[in-house]
Amino acid sequence: MLSGLRVVECSMLGPGAVSTPLADLGADVIKVEPPSGDYIRSMSWPIVRGSSLLHLHISRGKRSIVLDLRTDAGRETFLRLVAAADAVVEAMRPGGLDRRGLGYDRLREANPRVVMLTITGYGMTGPYRDLPSHGIAYDAWAGTVAPVPGPEGLPSIPDHTSIGINAGPLYGATALLAGVLHARETGEGCHLEVAQSDAAAAFDWLRSEGHRAYERPEDEVTGNPADDHERRPPGTAGMSDSVRYQFYESKDGHVLFMASERKFWRNFCSAVGRDDLFERRPGERLADHARGDLALRRELAEIFRERTSAEWIGLGLRGDVPIGPVNTPATIAADPQFADRLPWQPAGRLVADQLPFPVRAVGEAPPAAARPAPAAGEHGAEILRDVLGHDDARIEEIREAGGLGG
Structure with missing residues (x-):
């Protein structure tokens, strides 16, 4: 779907995920690496055939070229790539390219239509702008993960879903495509930025906006009618009972x-042969969860223990009852819905089994990465020939001038 879109990416570690969905959808993503390479290959775990799964997933489908942006030859080659691209991704600390004389103003001189997306930890402004950080920092900052007791009562990091390092790239990819559409319509590029911390907070909007709403007067913000308008804790906290x-x-x-x-409560009671439960407590039409009714909860607990999870899902399908399976990262692959919707992209092609891009054209298989994650500089000569039209002599000149890092 994105054939014809070219993105030049300068990334270190996880923020490079901003261009992964673009590569999955067919864009030509050129990963420009320093002579030492992106050390993402050695970060996190597991390590599969010498490279981290983090790298194998985030860098899949991309091509790699090594350029030494400290040299004139390296910067000149980079600008030529920018001139032939739709977008540039700066996925590192704020101002990384600017410090190399390759900030947005310079890139715009090479290509007035170029869209530059800067993705960082805490953004390009604010007191935390230059604070070094890693993935969990954004979730902790956004209030989506909290310490739990560890050894000897010391605070520990719990198992949790990382939001910032995933939501930030998705928001960024959406904005990048919007910028490219704008540039193709108007001939003018733009410089966009997204912070992974901002994205974590935005993704968890219901809880933060809920707390904010409850700061307003009680006559303006209430609970829902099923709870007699009682002001319950925001987000899922009010669901615990x-x-x-x-x-x-x-x-x-x-x-x-x-x-x-x-209607779903009625369907359930009918499906299990317990119409008496509905007659005893039909509840409100919407959003009535029978909160605090421990007697009913104990009764339902006994009913649910009578069947396997698969049997309950079957009952839900037959009786139009919302009953969902509960999986873990270790068990979800055995779920039949997972098998139908998310076929593994096999290790034979991508070094490690990986999940596909989760959006597809109706009736088609999910988009698949065209190539595995590259070694540093693996496609250097290929890129210089295909994109810039350089011959072997010119490539050797750039190499001798130090542009290719050695």
Whole structure:
């Protein structure tokens, strides 16, 4: 879908994920690396055939060229690549390219239509602008992960979903494509920026906006009618003692029961042969979770223990009841919905089994990365020939001038 889009990427570590979905969708993403290479290949775990899974996933589908941007030859070659590109991704600390004389103003001279996207930890402004950071920092800052007791009661990092390092690149990719569309329409490029910390907060908007809303007067902001307008804790905190929207133990695991609407509650009671439960407490039409009804919760707990998780999912399908499976990262691959929707991109092609880009054209398989993550500089000569039209003699001149880092 993105054939014809070319992106020049200067990235270190995780922020390079901003161009991964673009490569998955067919864009030509050229990863420009320093002579030492991007040390993403040695960061995190597991290490698969000598490279980190982080690199294998984030850099899949991209081509790599090594350029020494401290040299005239390296900078000149970089600018030529920019002139032939739609966008430049700066995925490092703020001003990384500017310090090499390759900031947005210089890039715009080479290509007035170029879109530059800068993705950083805390953004290009603010008191934390230059604070070094890694992935969990953005979630901790945004309030989406908190310490738990560890050895000897010392605070520890819990297992959790990393939001900032995933949401930031997705927001960034969306903005980059918007910038390219704008440039193609107007002939004018732009410089965009996204902070992974901002993205973590934006992704968790319901909780922060909920707290903000509850700072307003009680006559302006209330709970919903099913709770008699009681002002409950924002976000999911108010769900902890829900009954009709709750986790329940099955015969072989857990399921999530979600009868938020009266019609679903009725369907459930009918499907399990317990119409008496509905008659006893039909509840409100919408958003009534029978909160705090421990007697009903105990009764439902006994009912859910009678069947396996798969049997409950089957009942949900037959009876139009929202009952969802509960997986872990270790078990989800065995889930039939996962197998149908997210076919593994195999290790035979990408070194490690990887999940595909999750959006597809209707009726087609998910987009697949065209090539595995590259070694540093693996496609240098190929890029110089294909993109810039250089012959072997010219490539050797650039190499001798130190532009290719050695």
